Amino acid sequence: MPKLPVVSGRELIKALERAGFEFLRQRGSHVTMVNRDKGRTAVVPVHSNKDLPKGTLAHILRGSGLTGGDLRRLLK
Secondary structure (H helix, E strand, C coil): CCCCCCCEHHHHHHHHHHCCCEEEEEECCEEEEEECCCCEEEEEECCCCCECCHHHHHHHHHHHCCCHHHHHHHHC
């Protein structure tokens, strides 16, 4: 499996929007995104402009139904 890209919470939110997710709500520093077509939800922590830890990013991608390759394509 190829390495996951290093992204911040804000960059991940933009990529998720390109994948069909939309903003649902924000509570504190956590943004909840939802894809109503696929019935998927993703909670993204946005702490300043810090990069997301690899495990957190992997968990968010698993829950959203995206792969690392999908994310790389969406970031371009």
